[in-house]
Amino acid sequence: MSRFSPRTDFSRTPNPLAEALARHRAHGLPLLDLTVSNPTQVGLPTPGAGLLHPPGAYHYAPEPLGLASAREAVAAQVSSQGTSVSPAHLVLSASTSESYGWLFKLLCEPGDDVLVPAPCYPLFEHLAALEGVHTRAYRLPLAHGFGLDAGEVEAALGPRTRAVLVVNPGNPTGHFLHEGELAALAEVCARHGLALLCDEVFSPYGWDLEPGRVTSVAGRELPMLTFSLSGLSKVAGLPGLKLGWVHVGGPASARDEALARLEWVADTYLSVGTPVQLALPELLAHAPRFQAALLERVRANRQRLLAARPAHAAWDVVPAHGGWSAVLRIPREPGEEATCLALLDAGVLTQPGYFYDFGRGAFLVLSLLPPPEDFAAAMPPLTRVLAAE
Ligand SMILES: Cc1ncc(COP(=O)(O)O)c(C=O)c1O
Structure with a gap:
Protein backbone atom coordinates (compact mmCIF):
# COMPACT_ATOMS: atom_id res chain seq x y z
CA MET A 1 0.00 0.00 0.00
CA SER A 2 1.40 3.39 -0.99
CA ARG A 3 1.64 6.04 1.67
CA PHE A 4 -0.36 9.20 1.17
CA SER A 5 -0.32 12.48 3.04
CA PRO A 6 -3.01 12.77 5.74
CA ARG A 7 -3.80 16.17 4.13
CA THR A 8 -5.63 14.31 1.38
CA ASP A 9 -7.36 11.85 3.68
CA PHE A 10 -10.84 13.31 3.25
CA SER A 11 -13.95 11.34 4.11
CA ARG A 12 -15.55 9.82 1.02
CA THR A 13 -18.54 8.32 2.83
CA PRO A 14 -21.73 9.84 1.38
CA ASN A 15 -24.04 11.43 3.96
CA PRO A 16 -27.63 10.08 4.32
CA LEU A 17 -29.03 12.93 2.22
CA ALA A 18 -26.59 12.24 -0.66
CA GLU A 19 -27.54 8.55 -0.52
CA ALA A 20 -31.26 9.34 -0.55
CA LEU A 21 -30.73 11.75 -3.47
CA ALA A 22 -28.88 9.08 -5.45
CA ARG A 23 -31.80 6.67 -4.86
CA HIS A 24 -34.32 9.36 -5.84
CA ARG A 25 -32.46 10.00 -9.11
CA ALA A 26 -31.94 6.29 -9.81
CA HIS A 27 -35.73 5.84 -9.65
CA GLY A 28 -36.14 8.70 -12.12
CA LEU A 29 -38.37 10.63 -9.69
CA PRO A 30 -39.09 14.33 -10.33
CA LEU A 31 -36.96 16.83 -8.45
CA LEU A 32 -37.09 20.59 -7.91
CA ASP A 33 -33.51 21.49 -7.03
CA LEU A 34 -33.36 24.34 -4.50
CA THR A 35 -29.60 23.84 -4.01
CA VAL A 36 -28.42 24.85 -7.48
CA SER A 37 -25.59 27.38 -7.17
CA ASN A 38 -24.08 27.16 -10.66
CA PRO A 39 -25.00 30.46 -12.35
CA THR A 40 -24.46 28.96 -15.81
CA GLN A 41 -27.28 26.43 -15.33
CA VAL A 42 -30.25 28.63 -14.44
CA GLY A 43 -30.89 30.66 -17.58
CA LEU A 44 -29.05 33.88 -16.71
CA PRO A 45 -27.35 36.03 -19.40
CA THR A 46 -23.88 35.09 -20.64
CA PRO A 47 -21.47 37.32 -22.63
CA GLY A 48 -21.52 37.25 -26.44
CA ALA A 49 -19.70 34.41 -28.18
CA GLY A 50 -16.18 34.97 -29.47
CA LEU A 51 -14.74 37.01 -26.59
CA LEU A 52 -12.34 34.22 -25.67
CA HIS A 53 -10.60 34.30 -29.04
CA PRO A 54 -9.06 37.78 -28.87
CA PRO A 55 -6.09 38.65 -31.09
CA GLY A 56 -2.91 37.50 -29.35
CA ALA A 57 -4.62 34.68 -27.43
CA TYR A 58 -1.83 32.26 -28.36
CA HIS A 59 1.05 34.60 -27.59
CA TYR A 60 2.60 33.75 -24.23
CA ALA A 61 4.37 36.51 -22.28
CA PRO A 62 4.10 35.47 -18.63
CA GLU A 63 3.30 38.20 -16.12
CA PRO A 64 3.11 36.58 -12.66
CA LEU A 65 0.76 39.17 -11.16
CA GLY A 66 -1.39 39.25 -14.31
CA LEU A 67 -1.39 41.23 -17.59
CA GLN A 277 -6.99 37.86 -19.28
CA LEU A 278 -7.16 39.48 -22.72
CA ALA A 279 -10.95 39.21 -22.73
CA LEU A 280 -11.31 40.48 -19.15
CA PRO A 281 -12.23 44.13 -19.92
CA GLU A 282 -15.16 42.93 -22.06
CA LEU A 283 -16.12 40.14 -19.64
CA LEU A 284 -16.28 42.70 -16.82
CA ALA A 285 -18.24 45.07 -19.05
CA HIS A 286 -20.86 42.29 -19.27
CA ALA A 287 -20.94 41.84 -15.45
CA PRO A 288 -23.57 44.57 -14.71
CA ARG A 289 -26.05 42.88 -17.08
CA PHE A 290 -25.53 39.53 -15.36
CA GLN A 291 -25.73 41.11 -11.89
CA ALA A 292 -28.97 42.94 -12.69
CA ALA A 293 -30.61 39.73 -13.99
CA LEU A 294 -29.40 37.73 -11.01
CA LEU A 295 -30.60 40.34 -8.52
CA GLU A 296 -34.02 40.39 -10.15
CA ARG A 297 -34.12 36.56 -9.89
CA VAL A 298 -33.12 36.33 -6.23
CA ARG A 299 -35.37 39.21 -5.13
CA ALA A 300 -38.37 37.65 -6.91
CA ASN A 301 -37.70 34.14 -5.54
CA ARG A 302 -37.29 35.52 -2.04
CA GLN A 303 -40.63 37.29 -2.41
CA ARG A 304 -42.19 33.99 -3.51
CA LEU A 305 -40.78 32.33 -0.40
CA LEU A 306 -42.03 35.08 1.94
CA ALA A 307 -45.46 35.05 0.29
CA ALA A 308 -45.70 31.24 0.61
CA ARG A 309 -45.11 31.30 4.37
CA PRO A 310 -48.45 31.00 6.20
CA ALA A 311 -49.01 33.47 9.03
CA HIS A 312 -48.06 31.86 12.39
CA ALA A 313 -46.01 29.12 10.69
CA ALA A 314 -43.53 27.37 12.98
CA TRP A 315 -40.71 28.21 10.55
CA ASP A 316 -39.34 31.54 9.41
CA VAL A 317 -37.12 33.12 6.77
CA VAL A 318 -34.06 34.57 8.50
CA PRO A 319 -33.67 38.30 7.68
CA ALA A 320 -30.79 39.00 5.27
CA HIS A 321 -29.57 41.74 2.94
CA GLY A 322 -27.79 40.03 0.06
CA GLY A 323 -26.26 36.99 -1.61
CA TRP A 324 -27.74 34.08 -3.51
CA SER A 325 -29.41 32.07 -0.69
CA ALA A 326 -32.22 32.08 1.83
CA VAL A 327 -31.90 30.60 5.31
CA LEU A 328 -34.99 29.11 6.97
CA ARG A 329 -35.18 28.61 10.71
CA ILE A 330 -37.20 25.44 11.31
CA PRO A 331 -38.41 23.61 14.43
CA ARG A 332 -35.72 21.56 16.21
CA GLU A 333 -37.89 18.44 15.85
CA PRO A 334 -37.72 16.37 13.72
CA GLY A 335 -34.48 18.19 12.86
CA GLU A 336 -32.59 19.32 9.78
CA GLU A 337 -31.81 16.00 8.18
CA ALA A 338 -35.25 14.46 8.70
CA THR A 339 -36.81 17.59 7.21
CA CYS A 340 -34.52 17.50 4.16
CA LEU A 341 -35.32 13.80 3.66
CA ALA A 342 -39.08 14.47 3.92
CA LEU A 343 -38.72 17.33 1.42
CA LEU A 344 -36.79 15.06 -0.93
CA ASP A 345 -39.62 12.53 -0.73
CA ALA A 346 -41.91 15.40 -1.74
CA GLY A 347 -39.59 16.15 -4.69
CA VAL A 348 -37.75 19.22 -3.31
CA LEU A 349 -34.00 19.28 -2.72
CA THR A 350 -32.71 21.57 0.05
CA GLN A 351 -29.61 21.68 2.27
CA PRO A 352 -29.52 21.13 6.02
CA GLY A 353 -27.92 23.84 8.17
CA TYR A 354 -25.27 21.46 9.44
CA PHE A 355 -23.57 21.59 6.00
CA TYR A 356 -22.75 25.18 6.99
CA ASP A 357 -22.04 24.68 10.70
CA PHE A 358 -24.95 26.68 12.08
CA GLY A 359 -24.31 25.30 15.56
CA ARG A 360 -27.37 25.75 17.74
CA GLY A 361 -30.90 25.70 16.30
CA ALA A 362 -32.21 24.00 13.16
CA PHE A 363 -31.95 25.57 9.71
CA LEU A 364 -32.46 24.87 6.03
CA VAL A 365 -30.59 26.59 3.22
CA LEU A 366 -32.28 27.27 -0.13
CA SER A 367 -30.69 28.66 -3.26
CA LEU A 368 -32.53 31.66 -4.71
CA LEU A 369 -31.10 31.01 -8.19
CA PRO A 370 -33.56 28.43 -9.61
CA PRO A 371 -35.69 29.48 -12.58
CA PRO A 372 -38.89 31.18 -11.31
CA GLU A 373 -41.19 28.36 -12.43
CA ASP A 374 -39.12 25.75 -10.52
CA PHE A 375 -38.95 27.89 -7.40
CA ALA A 376 -42.68 28.63 -7.51
CA ALA A 377 -43.50 24.93 -8.05
CA ALA A 378 -41.43 24.03 -4.98
CA MET A 379 -43.39 26.31 -2.62
CA PRO A 380 -46.52 24.13 -2.08
CA PRO A 381 -44.55 20.93 -1.18
CA LEU A 382 -42.13 22.98 0.92
CA THR A 383 -44.85 24.62 2.99
CA ARG A 384 -46.79 21.32 3.25
CA VAL A 385 -43.79 19.40 4.63
CA LEU A 386 -42.81 22.21 7.00
CA ALA A 387 -46.42 22.50 8.24
CA ALA A 388 -46.45 18.79 9.10
CA GLU A 389 -43.60 19.22 11.62
C1 LIG B 1 -17.86 32.60 -0.12
C2 LIG B 1 -17.22 31.93 -1.30
N1 LIG B 1 -15.97 32.25 -1.65
C3 LIG B 1 -15.37 31.68 -2.71
C4 LIG B 1 -16.01 30.72 -3.46
C5 LIG B 1 -15.29 30.09 -4.62
O1 LIG B 1 -15.06 31.03 -5.64
P1 LIG B 1 -14.20 30.64 -6.92
O2 LIG B 1 -15.12 29.98 -7.90
O3 LIG B 1 -13.68 31.95 -7.42
O4 LIG B 1 -13.10 29.74 -6.47
C6 LIG B 1 -17.31 30.35 -3.13
C7 LIG B 1 -18.03 29.34 -3.91
O5 LIG B 1 -19.23 29.19 -3.86
C8 LIG B 1 -17.93 30.97 -2.02
O6 LIG B 1 -19.19 30.65 -1.66
Whole structure:
Protein backbone atom coordinates (compact mmCIF):
# COMPACT_ATOMS: atom_id res chain seq x y z
CA MET A 1 0.00 0.00 0.00
CA SER A 2 1.40 3.39 -0.99
CA ARG A 3 1.64 6.04 1.67
CA PHE A 4 -0.36 9.20 1.17
CA SER A 5 -0.32 12.48 3.04
CA PRO A 6 -3.01 12.77 5.74
CA ARG A 7 -3.80 16.17 4.13
CA THR A 8 -5.63 14.31 1.38
CA ASP A 9 -7.36 11.85 3.68
CA PHE A 10 -10.84 13.31 3.25
CA SER A 11 -13.95 11.34 4.11
CA ARG A 12 -15.55 9.82 1.02
CA THR A 13 -18.54 8.32 2.83
CA PRO A 14 -21.73 9.84 1.38
CA ASN A 15 -24.04 11.43 3.96
CA PRO A 16 -27.63 10.08 4.32
CA LEU A 17 -29.03 12.93 2.22
CA ALA A 18 -26.59 12.24 -0.66
CA GLU A 19 -27.54 8.55 -0.52
CA ALA A 20 -31.26 9.34 -0.55
CA LEU A 21 -30.73 11.75 -3.47
CA ALA A 22 -28.88 9.08 -5.45
CA ARG A 23 -31.80 6.67 -4.86
CA HIS A 24 -34.32 9.36 -5.84
CA ARG A 25 -32.46 10.00 -9.11
CA ALA A 26 -31.94 6.29 -9.81
CA HIS A 27 -35.73 5.84 -9.65
CA GLY A 28 -36.14 8.70 -12.12
CA LEU A 29 -38.37 10.63 -9.69
CA PRO A 30 -39.09 14.33 -10.33
CA LEU A 31 -36.96 16.83 -8.45
CA LEU A 32 -37.09 20.59 -7.91
CA ASP A 33 -33.51 21.49 -7.03
CA LEU A 34 -33.36 24.34 -4.50
CA THR A 35 -29.60 23.84 -4.01
CA VAL A 36 -28.42 24.85 -7.48
CA SER A 37 -25.59 27.38 -7.17
CA ASN A 38 -24.08 27.16 -10.66
CA PRO A 39 -25.00 30.46 -12.35
CA THR A 40 -24.46 28.96 -15.81
CA GLN A 41 -27.28 26.43 -15.33
CA VAL A 42 -30.25 28.63 -14.44
CA GLY A 43 -30.89 30.66 -17.58
CA LEU A 44 -29.05 33.88 -16.71
CA PRO A 45 -27.35 36.03 -19.40
CA THR A 46 -23.88 35.09 -20.64
CA PRO A 47 -21.47 37.32 -22.63
CA GLY A 48 -21.52 37.25 -26.44
CA ALA A 49 -19.70 34.41 -28.18
CA GLY A 50 -16.18 34.97 -29.47
CA LEU A 51 -14.74 37.01 -26.59
CA LEU A 52 -12.34 34.22 -25.67
CA HIS A 53 -10.60 34.30 -29.04
CA PRO A 54 -9.06 37.78 -28.87
CA PRO A 55 -6.09 38.65 -31.09
CA GLY A 56 -2.91 37.50 -29.35
CA ALA A 57 -4.62 34.68 -27.43
CA TYR A 58 -1.83 32.26 -28.36
CA HIS A 59 1.05 34.60 -27.59
CA TYR A 60 2.60 33.75 -24.23
CA ALA A 61 4.37 36.51 -22.28
CA PRO A 62 4.10 35.47 -18.63
CA GLU A 63 3.30 38.20 -16.12
CA PRO A 64 3.11 36.58 -12.66
CA LEU A 65 0.76 39.17 -11.16
CA GLY A 66 -1.39 39.25 -14.31
CA LEU A 67 -1.39 41.23 -17.59
CA ALA A 68 -1.44 45.00 -17.08
CA SER A 69 -4.65 45.38 -19.14
CA ALA A 70 -6.41 42.73 -17.03
CA ARG A 71 -5.26 44.24 -13.72
CA GLU A 72 -6.46 47.67 -14.89
CA ALA A 73 -9.88 46.21 -15.69
CA VAL A 74 -10.06 44.56 -12.24
CA ALA A 75 -8.94 47.82 -10.56
CA ALA A 76 -11.87 49.61 -12.25
CA GLN A 77 -14.27 46.85 -11.13
CA VAL A 78 -13.02 46.86 -7.51
CA SER A 79 -13.03 50.69 -7.39
CA SER A 80 -16.69 50.66 -8.46
CA GLN A 81 -17.48 48.77 -5.21
CA GLY A 82 -16.07 51.47 -2.93
CA THR A 83 -12.69 53.17 -2.70
CA SER A 84 -10.43 53.69 -5.70
CA VAL A 85 -7.64 51.07 -5.91
CA SER A 86 -4.42 50.80 -7.91
CA PRO A 87 -3.76 47.96 -10.40
CA ALA A 88 -0.30 47.73 -8.79
CA HIS A 89 -1.92 46.28 -5.65
CA LEU A 90 -3.72 43.46 -7.47
CA VAL A 91 -2.74 39.83 -8.03
CA LEU A 92 -4.64 37.65 -10.52
CA SER A 93 -5.17 33.94 -9.87
CA ALA A 94 -7.27 31.18 -11.44
CA SER A 95 -10.03 31.45 -8.80
CA THR A 96 -10.83 32.71 -5.33
CA SER A 97 -10.14 29.18 -4.09
CA GLU A 98 -6.63 29.31 -5.55
CA SER A 99 -6.12 32.77 -4.02
CA TYR A 100 -6.84 31.30 -0.58
CA GLY A 101 -4.18 28.62 -1.16
CA TRP A 102 -1.63 31.30 -2.11
CA LEU A 103 -2.52 33.44 0.92
CA PHE A 104 -2.23 30.48 3.31
CA LYS A 105 1.24 29.77 1.84
CA LEU A 106 2.13 33.44 2.26
CA LEU A 107 0.96 33.79 5.86
CA CYS A 108 1.12 30.39 7.55
CA GLU A 109 3.58 27.69 8.48
CA PRO A 110 2.16 24.16 8.54
CA GLY A 111 0.46 23.79 11.92
CA ASP A 112 -0.57 27.46 12.12
CA ASP A 113 -4.26 28.30 12.04
CA VAL A 114 -6.71 30.81 10.60
CA LEU A 115 -10.08 31.89 12.03
CA VAL A 116 -13.11 31.13 9.90
CA PRO A 117 -16.73 32.25 10.40
CA ALA A 118 -19.46 29.82 11.46
CA PRO A 119 -21.97 29.46 9.94
CA CYS A 120 -20.33 29.63 6.53
CA TYR A 121 -20.04 27.90 3.17
CA PRO A 122 -17.78 24.87 3.89
CA LEU A 123 -14.79 25.85 1.75
CA PHE A 124 -12.01 26.87 4.04
CA GLU A 125 -11.35 23.76 6.07
CA HIS A 126 -10.30 21.81 2.96
CA LEU A 127 -8.35 24.65 1.36
CA ALA A 128 -6.47 25.23 4.62
CA ALA A 129 -5.87 21.50 5.25
CA LEU A 130 -4.24 21.17 1.83
CA GLU A 131 -1.66 23.75 2.98
CA GLY A 132 -1.17 22.01 6.34
CA VAL A 133 -3.09 24.84 8.03
CA HIS A 134 -5.81 24.40 10.67
CA THR A 135 -9.05 26.35 10.99
CA ARG A 136 -10.67 27.61 14.19
CA ALA A 137 -14.29 28.73 14.06
CA TYR A 138 -15.57 32.03 15.42
CA ARG A 139 -19.33 32.22 15.84
CA LEU A 140 -21.53 34.70 14.01
CA PRO A 141 -24.29 35.10 16.59
CA LEU A 142 -27.87 34.63 15.38
CA ALA A 143 -28.86 37.28 17.89
CA HIS A 144 -26.84 39.79 15.75
CA GLY A 145 -28.44 38.53 12.52
CA PHE A 146 -25.26 36.47 11.93
CA GLY A 147 -23.23 39.68 12.08
CA LEU A 148 -19.58 39.81 13.08
CA ASP A 149 -18.84 40.11 16.79
CA ALA A 150 -15.19 41.08 17.37
CA GLY A 151 -15.44 39.58 20.88
CA GLU A 152 -16.19 36.16 19.33
CA VAL A 153 -13.17 36.60 17.04
CA GLU A 154 -10.88 37.42 19.94
CA ALA A 155 -12.25 34.53 22.02
CA ALA A 156 -11.45 32.07 19.20
CA LEU A 157 -7.77 33.13 18.87
CA GLY A 158 -5.03 30.64 19.59
CA PRO A 159 -1.26 31.01 19.96
CA ARG A 160 -0.69 30.09 16.29
CA THR A 161 -3.53 32.09 14.72
CA ARG A 162 -2.23 34.11 11.75
CA ALA A 163 -5.32 35.49 10.02
CA VAL A 164 -9.07 36.10 10.24
CA LEU A 165 -11.34 35.23 7.31
CA VAL A 166 -14.50 37.26 6.78
CA VAL A 167 -17.08 36.52 4.09
CA ASN A 168 -18.85 39.76 3.11
CA PRO A 169 -21.77 39.30 2.72
CA GLY A 170 -21.90 35.93 4.43
CA ASN A 171 -22.71 32.80 2.46
CA PRO A 172 -25.42 31.64 3.12
CA THR A 173 -26.42 34.16 5.79
CA GLY A 174 -26.47 37.25 3.53
CA HIS A 175 -25.26 39.56 6.29
CA PHE A 176 -23.00 42.44 5.14
CA LEU A 177 -20.13 43.66 7.29
CA HIS A 178 -20.96 46.98 8.94
CA GLU A 179 -18.64 49.93 9.58
CA GLY A 180 -18.74 49.38 13.36
CA GLU A 181 -18.00 45.65 13.00
CA LEU A 182 -15.04 46.39 10.70
CA ALA A 183 -13.63 48.99 13.09
CA ALA A 184 -13.81 46.56 16.04
CA LEU A 185 -12.31 43.75 13.95
CA ALA A 186 -9.46 45.98 12.72
CA GLU A 187 -8.62 46.82 16.32
CA VAL A 188 -8.44 43.10 17.25
CA CYS A 189 -6.35 42.29 14.13
CA ALA A 190 -3.91 45.14 14.80
CA ARG A 191 -3.53 44.22 18.48
CA HIS A 192 -2.81 40.54 17.73
CA GLY A 193 -0.80 40.99 14.51
CA LEU A 194 -3.40 39.19 12.37
CA ALA A 195 -4.03 39.61 8.66
CA LEU A 196 -7.59 40.03 7.37
CA LEU A 197 -8.79 37.96 4.41
CA CYS A 198 -12.07 39.42 3.21
CA ASP A 199 -14.04 37.32 0.73
CA GLU A 200 -16.10 39.76 -1.34
CA VAL A 201 -17.40 37.41 -4.04
CA PHE A 202 -21.04 38.20 -3.18
CA SER A 203 -20.61 41.92 -2.46
CA PRO A 204 -22.22 43.07 -5.76
CA TYR A 205 -25.41 41.30 -4.65
CA GLY A 206 -26.92 43.59 -2.01
CA TRP A 207 -30.72 43.46 -2.13
CA ASP A 208 -31.36 46.81 -0.48
CA LEU A 209 -29.62 50.02 0.57
CA GLU A 210 -28.62 49.30 4.15
CA PRO A 211 -26.95 52.23 5.92
CA GLY A 212 -23.42 51.59 7.26
CA ARG A 213 -22.75 48.64 5.00
CA VAL A 214 -19.15 47.87 3.93
CA THR A 215 -19.13 46.53 0.35
CA SER A 216 -15.35 46.21 0.05
CA VAL A 217 -12.35 46.67 2.30
CA ALA A 218 -10.09 47.20 -0.73
CA GLY A 219 -8.37 50.59 -0.76
CA ARG A 220 -9.34 51.50 2.81
CA GLU A 221 -6.78 52.70 5.33
CA LEU A 222 -6.64 49.78 7.74
CA PRO A 223 -3.95 49.06 10.32
CA MET A 224 -3.45 45.39 9.35
CA LEU A 225 -2.42 43.55 6.22
CA THR A 226 -5.68 43.18 4.29
CA PHE A 227 -6.54 40.95 1.35
CA SER A 228 -9.83 41.38 -0.56
CA LEU A 229 -10.76 38.40 -2.69
CA SER A 230 -13.16 38.05 -5.58
CA GLY A 231 -13.35 36.73 -9.12
CA LEU A 232 -15.28 36.20 -12.34
CA SER A 233 -17.09 33.19 -10.91
CA LYS A 234 -19.57 35.27 -8.89
CA VAL A 235 -18.99 38.83 -10.20
CA ALA A 236 -19.85 37.87 -13.80
CA GLY A 237 -21.36 34.39 -13.24
CA LEU A 238 -18.49 32.74 -15.12
CA PRO A 239 -16.92 30.07 -12.84
CA GLY A 240 -15.64 28.05 -15.80
CA LEU A 241 -13.34 30.81 -17.08
CA LYS A 242 -11.06 30.53 -14.06
CA LEU A 243 -10.02 34.04 -13.12
CA GLY A 244 -9.91 35.48 -9.62
CA TRP A 245 -8.13 38.36 -7.95
CA VAL A 246 -6.73 39.58 -4.65
CA HIS A 247 -6.34 43.22 -3.68
CA VAL A 248 -3.56 43.71 -1.15
CA GLY A 249 -3.83 46.60 1.32
CA GLY A 250 -2.73 47.73 4.75
CA PRO A 251 0.46 49.44 5.99
CA ALA A 252 2.64 50.22 2.93
CA SER A 253 5.76 48.26 3.89
CA ALA A 254 3.83 45.08 4.82
CA ARG A 255 1.66 45.47 1.69
CA ASP A 256 4.69 45.79 -0.62
CA GLU A 257 6.44 42.83 1.00
CA ALA A 258 3.24 40.74 0.64
CA LEU A 259 2.95 41.71 -3.05
CA ALA A 260 6.61 40.80 -3.72
CA ARG A 261 6.13 37.40 -2.08
CA LEU A 262 2.82 36.77 -3.83
CA GLU A 263 4.50 37.58 -7.14
CA TRP A 264 6.95 34.80 -6.41
CA VAL A 265 4.13 32.36 -5.49
CA ALA A 266 2.21 33.31 -8.64
CA ASP A 267 5.36 32.95 -10.75
CA THR A 268 5.75 29.41 -9.46
CA TYR A 269 2.31 28.44 -10.83
CA LEU A 270 1.56 30.90 -13.67
CA SER A 271 -1.96 29.53 -13.60
CA VAL A 272 -4.12 32.23 -15.24
CA GLY A 273 -4.77 31.69 -18.95
CA THR A 274 -3.93 34.41 -21.49
CA PRO A 275 -7.26 34.35 -23.43
CA VAL A 276 -9.36 35.07 -20.33
CA GLN A 277 -6.99 37.86 -19.28
CA LEU A 278 -7.16 39.48 -22.72
CA ALA A 279 -10.95 39.21 -22.73
CA LEU A 280 -11.31 40.48 -19.15
CA PRO A 281 -12.23 44.13 -19.92
CA GLU A 282 -15.16 42.93 -22.06
CA LEU A 283 -16.12 40.14 -19.64
CA LEU A 284 -16.28 42.70 -16.82
CA ALA A 285 -18.24 45.07 -19.05
CA HIS A 286 -20.86 42.29 -19.27
CA ALA A 287 -20.94 41.84 -15.45
CA PRO A 288 -23.57 44.57 -14.71
CA ARG A 289 -26.05 42.88 -17.08
CA PHE A 290 -25.53 39.53 -15.36
CA GLN A 291 -25.73 41.11 -11.89
CA ALA A 292 -28.97 42.94 -12.69
CA ALA A 293 -30.61 39.73 -13.99
CA LEU A 294 -29.40 37.73 -11.01
CA LEU A 295 -30.60 40.34 -8.52
CA GLU A 296 -34.02 40.39 -10.15
CA ARG A 297 -34.12 36.56 -9.89
CA VAL A 298 -33.12 36.33 -6.23
CA ARG A 299 -35.37 39.21 -5.13
CA ALA A 300 -38.37 37.65 -6.91
CA ASN A 301 -37.70 34.14 -5.54
CA ARG A 302 -37.29 35.52 -2.04
CA GLN A 303 -40.63 37.29 -2.41
CA ARG A 304 -42.19 33.99 -3.51
CA LEU A 305 -40.78 32.33 -0.40
CA LEU A 306 -42.03 35.08 1.94
CA ALA A 307 -45.46 35.05 0.29
CA ALA A 308 -45.70 31.24 0.61
CA ARG A 309 -45.11 31.30 4.37
CA PRO A 310 -48.45 31.00 6.20
CA ALA A 311 -49.01 33.47 9.03
CA HIS A 312 -48.06 31.86 12.39
CA ALA A 313 -46.01 29.12 10.69
CA ALA A 314 -43.53 27.37 12.98
CA TRP A 315 -40.71 28.21 10.55
CA ASP A 316 -39.34 31.54 9.41
CA VAL A 317 -37.12 33.12 6.77
CA VAL A 318 -34.06 34.57 8.50
CA PRO A 319 -33.67 38.30 7.68
CA ALA A 320 -30.79 39.00 5.27
CA HIS A 321 -29.57 41.74 2.94
CA GLY A 322 -27.79 40.03 0.06
CA GLY A 323 -26.26 36.99 -1.61
CA TRP A 324 -27.74 34.08 -3.51
CA SER A 325 -29.41 32.07 -0.69
CA ALA A 326 -32.22 32.08 1.83
CA VAL A 327 -31.90 30.60 5.31
CA LEU A 328 -34.99 29.11 6.97
CA ARG A 329 -35.18 28.61 10.71
CA ILE A 330 -37.20 25.44 11.31
CA PRO A 331 -38.41 23.61 14.43
CA ARG A 332 -35.72 21.56 16.21
CA GLU A 333 -37.89 18.44 15.85
CA PRO A 334 -37.72 16.37 13.72
CA GLY A 335 -34.48 18.19 12.86
CA GLU A 336 -32.59 19.32 9.78
CA GLU A 337 -31.81 16.00 8.18
CA ALA A 338 -35.25 14.46 8.70
CA THR A 339 -36.81 17.59 7.21
CA CYS A 340 -34.52 17.50 4.16
CA LEU A 341 -35.32 13.80 3.66
CA ALA A 342 -39.08 14.47 3.92
CA LEU A 343 -38.72 17.33 1.42
CA LEU A 344 -36.79 15.06 -0.93
CA ASP A 345 -39.62 12.53 -0.73
CA ALA A 346 -41.91 15.40 -1.74
CA GLY A 347 -39.59 16.15 -4.69
CA VAL A 348 -37.75 19.22 -3.31
CA LEU A 349 -34.00 19.28 -2.72
CA THR A 350 -32.71 21.57 0.05
CA GLN A 351 -29.61 21.68 2.27
CA PRO A 352 -29.52 21.13 6.02
CA GLY A 353 -27.92 23.84 8.17
CA TYR A 354 -25.27 21.46 9.44
CA PHE A 355 -23.57 21.59 6.00
CA TYR A 356 -22.75 25.18 6.99
CA ASP A 357 -22.04 24.68 10.70
CA PHE A 358 -24.95 26.68 12.08
CA GLY A 359 -24.31 25.30 15.56
CA ARG A 360 -27.37 25.75 17.74
CA GLY A 361 -30.90 25.70 16.30
CA ALA A 362 -32.21 24.00 13.16
CA PHE A 363 -31.95 25.57 9.71
CA LEU A 364 -32.46 24.87 6.03
CA VAL A 365 -30.59 26.59 3.22
CA LEU A 366 -32.28 27.27 -0.13
CA SER A 367 -30.69 28.66 -3.26
CA LEU A 368 -32.53 31.66 -4.71
CA LEU A 369 -31.10 31.01 -8.19
CA PRO A 370 -33.56 28.43 -9.61
CA PRO A 371 -35.69 29.48 -12.58
CA PRO A 372 -38.89 31.18 -11.31
CA GLU A 373 -41.19 28.36 -12.43
CA ASP A 374 -39.12 25.75 -10.52
CA PHE A 375 -38.95 27.89 -7.40
CA ALA A 376 -42.68 28.63 -7.51
CA ALA A 377 -43.50 24.93 -8.05
CA ALA A 378 -41.43 24.03 -4.98
CA MET A 379 -43.39 26.31 -2.62
CA PRO A 380 -46.52 24.13 -2.08
CA PRO A 381 -44.55 20.93 -1.18
CA LEU A 382 -42.13 22.98 0.92
CA THR A 383 -44.85 24.62 2.99
CA ARG A 384 -46.79 21.32 3.25
CA VAL A 385 -43.79 19.40 4.63
CA LEU A 386 -42.81 22.21 7.00
CA ALA A 387 -46.42 22.50 8.24
CA ALA A 388 -46.45 18.79 9.10
CA GLU A 389 -43.60 19.22 11.62
C1 LIG B 1 -17.86 32.60 -0.12
C2 LIG B 1 -17.22 31.93 -1.30
N1 LIG B 1 -15.97 32.25 -1.65
C3 LIG B 1 -15.37 31.68 -2.71
C4 LIG B 1 -16.01 30.72 -3.46
C5 LIG B 1 -15.29 30.09 -4.62
O1 LIG B 1 -15.06 31.03 -5.64
P1 LIG B 1 -14.20 30.64 -6.92
O2 LIG B 1 -15.12 29.98 -7.90
O3 LIG B 1 -13.68 31.95 -7.42
O4 LIG B 1 -13.10 29.74 -6.47
C6 LIG B 1 -17.31 30.35 -3.13
C7 LIG B 1 -18.03 29.34 -3.91
O5 LIG B 1 -19.23 29.19 -3.86
C8 LIG B 1 -17.93 30.97 -2.02
O6 LIG B 1 -19.19 30.65 -1.66
